[in-house]
Amino acid sequence: MNSRRFVVLTLTVWILAACTGCVHLVKVSYQPGAALAPTLPCPVALNLSKEFTSYTYVTPQPGTDHWQASLGPALQKYAIYVAQSVFGDVQVLDGQPPRSDAKLLLVPRVTSADLRMDLPCSGALGVHWDFNDPKTGQTLFSMPLQCEYAHPFKFFSNPNRAISEVVNHLMTNLTSITIQRFDASKDLQRFSGH
Numbered sequence: 001m002n003s004r005r006f007v008v009l010t011l012t013v014w015i016l017a018a019c020t021g022c023v024h025l026v027k028v029s030y031q032p033g034a035a036l037a038p039t040l041p042c043p044v045a046l047n048l049s050k051e052f053t054s055y056t057y058v059t060p061q062p063g064t065d066h067w068q069a070s071l072g073p074a075l076q077k078y079a080i081y082v083a084q085s086v087f088g089d090v091q092v093l094d095g096q097p098p099r100s101d102a103k104l105l106l107v108p109r110v111t112s113a114d115l116r117m118d119l120p121c122s123g124a125l126g127v128h129w130d131f132n133d134p135k136t137g138q139t140l141f142s143m144p145l146q147c148e149y150a151h152p153f154k155f156f157s158n159p160n161r162a163i164s165e166v167v168n169h170l171m172t173n174l175t176s177i178t179i180q181r182f183d184a185s186k187d188l189q190r191f192s193g194h
Helices: 003-020 072-086 159-184 186-191
Strands: 023-026 044-046 056-058 066-070 090-092 104-116 122-132 139-150
Touching: 023 159, 044 072, 056 104, 066 159, 072 090, 072 104, 072 159, 104 139, 104 159, 122 159, 122 186, 139 159, 139 186, 159 186
Parallel strands: 023 066, 044 090, 044 104
Antiparallel strands: 056 066, 104 122, 122 139
């Protein structure tokens, strides 16, 4: 290969790399542990869509480094943990219909997500829960939830570690907020028979 072709090829690769940036994978290590004792014990069904359990967030800034967080597995753990901590008897649906004794069909979905590598490193996560009639699928009521977290990012901090901590704090905070809101919900108490 002559030197001119080599220089053109090298410049082309360099320009493409500069335009597309790098993809940084965010480590998500959220583990909620064993479910708490249920506060509104009753049988419910939990419908986790593929969009929910495979949700991946990618920073929307073209031409720069991208941060990618596979939140789906953590969201699945979150939803099951919350449902078991509030209701206890939870049927996680996997293509089958809800059991005949289920009092509610719970359907969570992600409504918003944002991760920022600014100073400080921060994030936000929103999940919307629908509480449906298990026999008809009709939505009885809904509950939107939102949480935010800012990491005390320092100039010498490792950005990969900081954004991972943001994601894990978001999931932990969202879990706590969700359980508190479920426990305080008059609609949930009414429809669950309490």
